[in-house]
Structure formats: structure tokens, C-alpha cells
Amino acid sequence: MAYLNENYLKLQAGYLFPEIGRRVREFCEQNPDAATDVIRCGIGDVTEPLPAAAIAAMHTAVEELAHRETFRGYGHEQGYDFIRSKIAQHDFRNRGIEIADDEIFLSDGSKCDCGHILDILGSQNTIAITDPVYPVYVDTNVMAGHTGIGQPNGRYSGIVYLPCTAQNNFVAEPPREHADLVYLCFPNNPTGAVASREELTRWVDYAHEHDALLLYDAAYEAYISDPAIPHSIFEIDGALECAIEFRSFSKTGGFTGVRCGFTVMPKVLTAQTKDGRSLPLHPLWHRRWSTKANSVSYPVQRGAEALYSEEGRAQVRTLIAHYMGNAAILGDAARDAGLVVYGGRNAPYIWVRTPGELTSWQMFDRMLNDLHVVITPGSGFGSCGEGYFRISTFNTRENAIEVARRLGTLR
Secondary structure, rough: OOOOHHOOOOOOOHHHHHHHHHHHHHHHHOHHHHOOOEEEEOOOOOOOOOOHHHHHHHHHHHHHHHHOOOOOOOEEEEEHHHHHHHHHHHHHHHHHOOOOOOHHEOOOOHHHHHHHHHHHHHOOOOOOOOOOOHHHHHHHHHOOOOOOOOOOOOOOEEEEEEEEEEHHHHOOOOOOOOOEEEEEEOOOOOOOOOOOOOHHHHHHHHHHHOOEEEEEEOOOOOOOOOOOOOOOOOOOOOOHOOOOEEEEOOOOOOOOOOOOEEEEEEOEEEEOOOOEEEEEOOOHHHHHHHHHHOOHHHHHHHHHHHHOOHHHHHHHHHHHHHHHHHHHHHHHHHOOOOOOEEOOOOEEEEEEOOOOOOOOOHHHHHHHHOEEEEOOEEEEEEEOHHEEEEEEEEHHHHHHHHHHHHOOOOO
16 A cells, blocks of 8 residues: 655645636636637746857757767756856856856746755744745745644635735734744745845845744746846855855746756855754755756756856846836736736836726636636735735737736726
């Protein structure tokens, strides 16, 4: 008899975005005439082609694999030196942050790493998670057995929830109680909020006071335009000793289908054993990768490297400007429709309060049925997301303009 991991049975619903997909498919089947009219602003998937620099580099890499003289087999489990050195230099050392090349670990995306990191962290940790939040942080801890059972309000016992509301500008304050692991995401998914240097400093101070570890998701840092807003947790003094940072090329280079991201694991970072020893996490994370994976394919790493070239950086800026242009169009249209709008300034997501007494899923149904527009119900991100919905600005300009027009007809 094979026994299953019963922690999966604690999950209270299907993963948010497949559930949205199921409901949209059902609507299209029941309303075939409207199916081609549906515009998806739900899942944060990109629409624009890959930057030309990445395409050229990937073509060259594939051609190399076609010849014995230039063929490559297994690469380094952390990623090739050529890409790790570019990341460490351009994303960190150029900003005055001393990150070594070998503190960078390439992967197939930050979403995966946010789950994989639990491989090297103990089940006895007290976990603090913001609410609303990207569902991966909660669900992977449930799957790993780090929580209790689900509650009627959708929360799980064993997690310290950190409310993010309009009153605190959707930036949680450090809790009064102790936590060992804290998940932070800025620019935030789903609210589009950003954290100031002062707010992040309070979190770093909390981590040092409580010997806590900050798991910092910076997948959308390239969308920050305000020079006062930090792009990395490591811009804060003391963060190297208490934080791990996750990054992604999905929304900067359009790599959602290509798959590439990375984790920054400082060598000075430590965690405790049950017998009180303080040991570095870097060698454990390296062992995890060398045992369970062989990094990312060579052509993909060459494509990611090309994003750091002069032309690649310019093309990335063009992509970001396109999506942030959509954010301005959609945000203005939602405000003109009388809706209360947050985000969309330094992040590619718009967070909107549902009108009247509508729940998040009721608003989802209304947008789909009346406007043929797919949004993401805020309650899917946690109980504090109830009464809100998220609009993704990852779309064509034509679709953004059309959605804006439809919002103008919202009653």
C-alpha cells in the first residue's frame, strides 16, 4: 500500500488561476457567441514577443548545440558563470550591494523557488504571511506540513497572518508576536503596493530582533519607477544576514513560457539546528540543487544573459513601458467608472475595490457576464482580499484600450 501526503488534503480549494480558467471555459461553452469577445486580465501572463536580443542569443545557442565543437551537456547546477556574473554585477553590485557570483542560483522561475526553499527549512518554524498574498506562499507551506487545518474563513492554523489593508497602504507592519519565517513581496502581487526604505528597514530590524528569515519576492522590481523605492531587500543595511531574495525574468524579459529566474542566497545567512547550532544555508541550498535539479537549459540561460546587454536592457525597458502604459489606461478608466483604485504606479497590477456590497467572486461574474472581461477576485488571495479584485495590465495595447472602453459602460 502506498500512502499519500495527507497535507494536500488540507488544501481548501483548487489553485486560484486554474479555477478562474475553469469558470471562463464554462462561460464560453454556455455563451459561444461571446467566447471570441472575452479579454483576459486575470492571470499575469505577458503578451508581447521576447526581446530581439534574447531571441538572437537563443538562436545562436541552439546552433552551438548542433555542432560537436560547440556542444554543451550538463551545465553547473547553479547556472552558468556567464549569466550569474551578469546578474550579480548589474542587479546588485552596480547598486552598491556586495553579492558574489556564486550567491546566485538559476532556476526555472521564482514561483518554483518560493516553494523549493522549504526543502531546507524546518517544519517547526512559525510562518508569517501577508494577506492578501500570492497563493503559492500559503499553499506550499500547507503541502509541506507546516500548517494546521483550514479554518472557515479560508485561513490555516499555524500561520501568522499580516493584514494588508487600505488603512496601512497594503504594506503590513511587523507583528508583535514572534515569527521565524516572513514572506514579503514588493512590488506586491496582488495589490500593486510598494514598500518604502523605512518600511523595509522595520522588517529587517524585526528579523534581527527575532532571529527571523525574510523570504523576499522581488519578481516585479523592474517596474519600480520611483527612485526612492528600493529594488532589493539587500539595499537595507543588515538584510544580507536575514534575507533571501527571489527574482524572475518572466515579467521583465517576457519569459513566462521560456522559464528562468534566480534566487540570491547570501553566504553569511544562517539558520539554527534543534540542538542550537547556527549553520549556513548556502551549502544546503546548493546541495538541494545539485541533488534535485540540473539548473536551466543552455539556450534559455543565453537568452537571459542577453537581457543584460545594452540593446537587451533597452528592449526590456520598452516592454515595461508598454505594460505600464496599459496600467495608466486601465487605472484611469476604472477611476472614471467610479471605482476606487490602488496600485498600477510602480507595479503592473491594479487593485480595485468592488462597488457596493458585491463580493469578489460576484464582481468576477459581473465583469465576465456583462463586459466579457476576466479579472481576478481578491478573495482568491486571502480573506483580506475580499471586496477587491485585481486587473492585470499584461496585455496588448488594443485589448487594454478595449477593456477601458468597456469599463466605461459598467453600471
